[in-house]
Amino acid sequence: MDDVSLVHLYARRSLYIGAGFAIILWSIVPFDLSAGALPGPDILYCITMAYVVRKPEWAPVWAVFLVFFFRDILTLAPLGLFTLLIVLGSEVVRSNIQAFREYSFGLEWLWMGTIFFIITILQQIILLLTLTHTPRFVEQFYLMVFTIALYPVIIGVMKFGFGFQRPRPGELDAWGKRL
Numbered sequence: 316m317d318d319v320s321l322v323h324l325y326a327r328r329s330l331y332i333g334a335g336f337a338i339i340l341w342s343i344v345p346f347d348l349s350a351g352a353l354p355g356p357d358i359l360y361c362i363t364m365a366y367v368v369r370k371p372e373w374a375p376v377w378a379v380f381l382v383f384f385f386r387d388i389l390t391l392a393p394l395g396l397f398t399l400l401i402v403l404g405s406e407v408v409r410s411n412i413q414a415f416r417e418y419s420f421g422l423e424w425l426w427m428g429t430i431f432f433i434i435t436i437l438q439q440i441i442l443l444l445t446l447t448h449t450p451r452f453v454e455q456f457y458l459m460v461f462t463i464a465l466y467p468v469i470i471g472v473m474k475f476g477f478g479f480q481r482p483r484p485g486e487l488d489a490w491g492k493r494l
């Protein structure tokens with residue numbers, strides 16, 4: 316294995332973790348103190364799923380867990396619930412990676428929206444069953460709509476801004492395995 320590729324791999328993993336922490340810290344800064352503001356999209360979900368579909372070795376399960384658990388801690392969310400659901404969702408995508416790579420972008424977008432919808436609904440159901448405070452349905456609806464609408468924008472920025480492409484047939488990862 317080439318040392319340069321290993322350094323490149325860990326640099327990309329560090330970039331994912333650093334970007335995740337930066338997005339989390341940016342999202343908890345109070346820019347608008349008015350009540351009743353609409354929730355913003357879940358940028359971190361979109362970036363994580365883009366990484367998992369395009370370069371899964373750059374966002375391993377431990378990094379996804381670390382970033383989302385850190386987010387649960389800082390946002391005072393039920394500790395580990397959203398993290399567990401995101402890890403499960405990303406592992407579903409990772410286990411079916413060949414199918415996701417063959418999908419057109421529209422079908423990929425539909426799947427990412429469906430996975431986020433399921434994660435949000437499961438989170439609401441679990442919170443209701445444990446008699447925990449749940450966000451209003453309208454807020455969750457806007458969160459889902461904005462997140463699903465943001466996914467193509469994130470993919471466009473990653474593709475055209477950073478050259479972040481799906482692997483080409485025959486491309487190898489850092490360990491020499493065919494992607």
